[in-house]
Amino acid sequence: MEKKQDLNLGNRLLDFRKESLKRLNSTTMRSHGKLWGMDVFSWFLPDPELITNTLSAFPFQVIWVANEVDVVRTIEDDPFVMSNLHTVICYDNSIFTLPETLLDQVKQVIGTPDLERAFECFQMLQGTQRVLLFTSSSSSWEDDKLQFENYLSLVQIK
DSSP, X not given: OHHHHHHHHHHHHHHHHHHHHHHHHHHSOEEEEEETTEEEEEEESOOHHHHHHHHHHOSSEEEEEEXXXXXXXXXXHOGXXXXXXXXXXXXXXXXXXXXXXXXXXXXXEEEOSSHHHHHHHHHHTOOSSXXXXXXXXXXXXXXXXXXXXXXXXXXXXX
């Protein structure tokens, strides 16, 4: 009887480990190559402090496509991160609620009600020597990931 319980526990631990690894692989920052001369990255369920460090480390100005929660948390963590941003596109709220002092530090701030409109926006902002970073921490991050990857597969030349 005890051996059977050990096997069940072992199987549950293996299942948990597999799920954890699967989640880790889908939530780490991922490079998608080039799109319209820009280096493209996606990151799901990112830590705000790591976003701050990453945005500051990019060698070019960043077009950041994110949900409002990511933007607000990151800027609250370090307001100086705004200096490396070319554009912020918030894809889940067409009314941006950031303080005006922070909004003044970014060349362009765009709010859209959904991802499709956000994709249209960054298509108009394309340019070389820029980075496109897409992040999502919303409860629908898996759907956002799928939508972003589908969009890239339609427009990206490999």
